[in-house]
Amino acid sequence: MDERVVVAGAVYDDGRLLAARRSTPAELAGRWELPGGKQEPGESPEQALVRELREELDIETEPVERVPGQWPLKPGYVLQVWTVRILSGRPRPLQEHDAVRWLAPHERDDVDWLDQDRPAVAEAVRLLLARAEPGERADGSPRG
DSSP states (O other): OOOOOEEEEEEEEEEEEEEEEESSSTTTTTTTEEEEEEETTOHHHHHHHHHHHHHOOEEEEEEEEEOOOOOOOTEEEEEEEEEEEEEEOOOOOSSSSSEEEEEEEGGGGGGGGOGGGGGHHHHHHHHHHHOOOOBBOOTOOOOO
């Protein structure tokens, strides 16, 4: 059986990572995740991620780089993560979330991440910190 891909975005701005707090389902409510969702038939993972971030957070985005690795979710599902740049909009919770929060790298553990997101978050932070040069934002754009 093929595994179904769930995509998530490590959305970065000015060296900070976006976390989204789940409001549904009940067993996940109040915990934090990297926003995203299931890839639909006919979509590339990147297309699914852009759609999910538009639906969930009202932002237009561009996937930049796949975070190495994938992480098991419930049986039959795996999580894949991309670093993401915001093209337009300001993230706000629309569905499945009741709050969003920007976290600096040292604040990464200040929220109660979903267990399956913890290794992905750690890898995304490591990747983005390695990519950021002095005088640049974590997404590679110049400060200004």
